[in-house]
Amino acid sequence: xxxxxxxxxxxxxxxxxxxxxxxxxxxxxxxxxxxxxxxxxxxxxxxxxxxxxxxxxxxxxxxxxxxxxxxxxxxxxxxxxxxxxxxxxxxxxxxxxxxxxxxxxxxxxxxxxxxxxxxxxxxxxxxxxxxxxxxxxxxxxxxxxxxxxxxxxxxxxxxxxxxxx
Amino acid sequence: xxxxxxxxxxxxxxxxxxxxxxxxxxxxxxxxxxxxxxxxxxxxxxxxxxxxxxxxxxxxxxxxxxxxxxxxxxxxxxxxxxxxxxxxxxxxxxxxxxxxxxxxxxxxxxxxxxxxxxxxxxxxxxxxxxxxxxxxxxxxxxxxxxxxxxxxxxxxxxxx
Numbered sequence: 001x002x003x004x005x006x007x008x009x010x011x012x013x014x015x016x017x018x019x020x021x022x023x024x025x026x027x028x029x030x031x032x033x034x035x036x037x038x039x040x041x042x043x044x045x046x047x048x049x050x051x052x053x054x055x056x057x058x059x060x061x062x063x064x065x066x067x068x069x070x071x072x073x074x075x076x077x078x079x080x081x082x083x084x085x086x087x088x089x090x091x092x093x094x095x096x097x098x099x100x101x102x103x104x105x106x107x108x109x110x111x112x113x114x115x116x117x118x119x120x121x122x123x124x125x126x127x128x129x130x131x132x133x134x135x136x137x138x139x140x141x142x143x144x145x146x147x148x149x150x151x152x153x154x155x156x157x158x159x160x161x162x163x164x165x
Numbered sequence: 166x167x168x169x170x171x172x173x174x175x176x177x178x179x180x181x182x183x184x185x186x187x188x189x190x191x192x193x194x195x196x197x198x199x200x201x202x203x204x205x206x207x208x209x210x211x212x213x214x215x216x217x218x219x220x221x222x223x224x225x226x227x228x229x230x231x232x233x234x235x236x237x238x239x240x241x242x243x244x245x246x247x248x249x250x251x252x253x254x255x256x257x258x259x260x261x262x263x264x265x266x267x268x269x270x271x272x273x274x275x276x277x278x279x280x281x282x283x284x285x286x287x288x289x290x291x292x293x294x295x296x297x298x299x300x301x302x303x304x305x306x307x308x309x310x311x312x313x314x315x316x317x318x319x320x321x322x323x324x325x
Contacts, residue, residue: 077309103173106180113184123309128213131305131316134199141192144185151177 010047010059017043017063018070025071036082037146038115044090045108045154050161053094060086077126081119088118104158105151112147116140200303204317207283209248209257209274212312216248217257217274221281226250226257234260234269242271256286261311263290272311283315 021040040063048056064082068074093111096102102110116139123132209217211232218227232247238260239245249258256275263270273287277300284300288308295308306315 077312101173101176102180103170103177106173106177109177109181109184113188127307127309127314129210129314129316131314132307134305135307137188137192137195137199141188144181144188147184148181151181 006051010051010055013043013047014059014062014066017059018067021063021067022070025067036085036119037142038085038089038112039146039150041086041089041093041108041111041115042150042154042157044086045093045104045111045150046157046161048090048094048097049104049154049158053090053098056094057087057090060090080126081122084122085115085117085119088121089115104155105148108151108154109144109147112143112150113140116143200317202303202319204281204303205319207276207315207317209259209283210314210316211248211259216259217250219257219276219283221278224278226276232260238269241268259311259313261288261290261308261313263288263310265289270311272308272313274306274313274315283317285315288313 017040020042021036024036024039043063044056044060047059061083064079064086065074068076068079068082073079089111092114093107096107096110116136120132120136120139123135124130205220205222207219207221208215208229209219215229216232218229219225220227228246228248228250234247238247242258242260244258247258247260251258254275255277256273259272259274260269261272270289271287272285275284275286276282277284280300280302282300282302283306285295285298285306285308288296288311290308290310295306295311295314298304298306301315301317303317305317308314
């Protein structure tokens with residue numbers, strides 16, 4: 001019963017993350033080619049807090065693969081940038097949740113910063129030049145308010161979750 | 166599931182304020198100092214390969230390398246080679262990687278010797294980020310879906 005409940009919930013979280021990712025991709029908020037601010041990381045953070053890092057990284061990878069398949073960008077340049085950003089941010093968020101030093105807000109801000117670093121690092125390989133580093137300062141600057149926003153949403157979600165479950 | 170403590174709340178606040186000030190500071194310093202100097206030349210790349218160099222001092226455009234493209238594109242777009250240097254329009258036409266119904270699309274880069282600037286004036290991509298960048302005198306212009314980018318150099322190019 002518990003296993004079925006977990007699979008159902010994770011499937012729902014994955015569906016929400018995919019929708020968030022698609023919405024984010026259709027709104028070019030930042031003037032950086034191929035890069036996204038990572039609003040879909042809200043679900044990754046929530047999953048890490050509710051379950052563990054293992055479930056968080058599995059859902060994140062599935063999300064990137066499914067969104068790229070749905071948008072026809074699988075194995076394209078933006079796919080590698082998204083995958084790299086998501087992997088790095090999820091690993092960092094997993095570490096900081098485990099350390100239990102910061103709350104969801106702090107962990108989200110850290111995750112957001114590493115999401116940008118991961119994307120730019122992959123961008124260097126995709127473009128084949130360090131020219132993409134020129135975008136790093138603007139991305140890092142924008143990642144802080146994004147991380148705060150996703151952190152606030154995740155925090156609110158988790159407090160409601162605690163009262164329900 | 167972990168429960169949050171008031172101490173974590175305090176740490177979170179300190180962290181986000183520190184990050185905001187730090188990243189904001191880095192960004193401001195970067196905006197005020199980076200890409201301020203005059204560029205001597207600019208290069209247009211397709212992937213990792215340099216295709217064209219534009220020397221602002223000598224007012225010279227040099228096709229360094231040619232794109233290997235399928236024959237159908239010469240007839241389709243009416244150019245005899247890619248990159249194509251359009252002297253009248255002060256522009257360079259390249260074939261990007263972005264496809265519409267299986268057909269690769271053009272990327273048009275204009276240059277201005279007087280302003281020592283480059284601009285991507287026409288391209289097709291999902292968000293048109295590189296053409297929205299407008300005219301640049303130092304900041305790189307990247308068309309990721311088309312696999313084309315423009316970078317500026319402070320020194321004159323050896324090929325010219």
